Amino acid sequence: MTIVQKYGGTSVGTLDRLRNVARRVAARAAEGEQIAVVVSAMGKTTDDLLSLARAVNPRPPRRETDLLMATGEMVSSALLTMALVEMGCPSVALTGAQAGVFTDDTFGRARIRGIDTWRMEEEFAQGHVVVVAGFQGQSPQGDYATLGRGGSDTSAVALGAALRAKQVEIYTDVQGIYTSDPRIEPNARCLKDIASEEMLEAAQQGAGVMHPRAVELGLLYEIPILVASSQAEFGSGNGTLIRGKVEMEPENRVRTIALDRDVASVTLRHIPDRPGIASQLFGPLADAGVSVDTIVQNASELQLTDLTFTVTKDDWERTQEISRPLAGELGAADVLFDHDLVKVSLIGTGMQSGPGYAATMFRSLSDAGINIELITTSEIRITCLVRADRGEEAVRVLHSAFALDQEI
């Protein structure tokens, strides 16, 4: 059976840590597992290379930037392989291209199109551990393309899918997925497991441990993903298993609370209600590449409607530039901008069937004197926008209200 392991930049940040990773991999290989290891560049290499590029050209060409970035993972994969060989564990290092990872040619944020596993299978057949340079693949013209944010996690899960791995293991500097950020709520528990859809919501709400893109792949291909600390021993009960399969029976509880600080909101008040408002507003925003997160529209008064939507802080300025004139065209009474908000989300596959969760959420926040500015829901998520300075408190209030510190 094949497993795929992924180690991030911090896990291989120094030669000592790199050797430590090699020891772990060699130990698993000795147990008889066929292993593919995906590595990121060592430490801050990627950032350093980007700085080097910008020192030469403030707007470096994307193709050559990717070529430059790709060397980081080539160095770490070559060194990790050398360490494995030194420990008596036969291994080979493959670039993304050599591992058969094919992408489009959107340099800097390429998407994987497919993976041809012939080389990896050949190496496995010779009893080799295969170390793959993460974050990269080969464009149609044979150029290096890097995968953008969450690239190495995505490489790992995609390889897992292509190799029909029994599990993908993402090694990082935290113990696993928690009921909430332990830095906000000290009583937060590390979950033993979590459903893929719950993990996806959490990742999309900025949970930070894994990129949503990689989680989504795992869900799509039904691959279990273990998220664990690179410091702890394997099999010691370390980590959270993202279960992979779509849930047949929902768990009927709140799994985790996410806090997303990357939020800004726009409200157009008292727009004369008529067909076409939404497309007149969101069309231009989409054309400008602004990703609209949450949209809430409700009737305010007679044939007037209020429209509120949120964007990320990166898109804040562009959103204001576009919204002001559009608000005028739409006949809105005024436009309100607010970037002092955060999103607090309850996530859990069982919640849609039980009305009590929303009620408990709203009441707990209200009892704590925390005003809810906006509410949106999905099948497995209830999100409230609250004032930024009440955000962490809101997390603690909800963590306690749903007794998440206790294992059920």
Added chain:
Amino acid sequence: MTIVQKYGGTSVGTLDRLRNVARRVAARAAEGEQIAVVVSAMGKTTDDLLSLARAVNPRPPRRETDLLMATGEMVSSALLTMALVEMGCPSVALTGAQAGVFTDDTFGRARIRGIDTWRMEEEFAQGHVVVVAGFQGQSPQGDYATLGRGGSDTSAVALGAALRAKQVEIYTDVQGIYTSDPRIEPNARCLKDIASEEMLEAAQQGAGVMHPRAVELGLLYEIPILVASSQAEFGSGNGTLIRGKVEMEPENRVRTIALDRDVASVTLRHIPDRPGIASQLFGPLADAGVSVDTIVQNASELQLTDLTFTVTKDDWERTQEISRPLAGELGAADVLFDHDLVKVSLIGTGMQSGPGYAATMFRSLSDAGINIELITTSEIRITCLVRADRGEEAVRVLHSAFALDQEI
């Protein structure tokens, strides 16, 4: 018309120097030349990467060592391209593989098998300067293979041949090829040009500016090679042109004097003369990978022969280990080892037709009280082995005896 330029590690050792190189390239491109630029890794990168490898594994696997080494040239070629683009000169960076350089799979000292220029031609057609990562190519299995000593020079000349370049320009930190090492003889002149065969002899005698392998390629494909300083302006009369074509009419003069300090000699004295001595001795040496440089055999007394040969200092110990027992088996009276010698060589295409050169050489050295231990010749070279502490003096004596400080 196409030209190929090559810049070594020192020439691109810092970002400032790299920008300087970009300026030079951009200026030539602006004159309408189609340019391929071969770059080495920046500064001491290659050595640093090798140290990193050895810190992880004292005997790192060759394949991954080459993968690691190859990143050095990828970084410099990507950065040089970015600098060119920043200066308004459209360029693209190609790895050895992307430039179509195919090698065998002798990692660490791969030989180029062929070059497929389709990608480079495509880039030229779009008006791009093509920056190629030197010192590397693609093995039959699609792995990175580095070319060993003189690799970047060899890349440049090979690309020049494949692209049918009108000239290959090797930029380095000296003005060109001199009549002798200017640090030994201050009156040494920088030659305006030199025949390829003369350059090949000089390179083989350790002249150091270009690797013999690259010179040999230039001779084989009849490509003119300009060796010049990366600091001086192009077209200012800078540099030495290695002429490329085989000489029809020899120049009939001494061109340059080479001093090779990497010498050690072995003499087997009074071997009973019979067929097979040479193969009995040199067979085992060859099997051990020892490269024998000079062999002199002459009859000493009745049916006895003396055999002297030289090797490099790297092979010294191994040579002694093998020669001692063999000397016994061959019945030699004794074995003498000497590593306190140097080779001084006169090089010039005209010398074979005139007996005066050898006579002048021997007389000049003799007049200076410098003993000649061994003499060997080729068609265009006369080499004397002298004691190491008289080596530099021998160079000066000959430089003066042949009036090399004067331009003819």
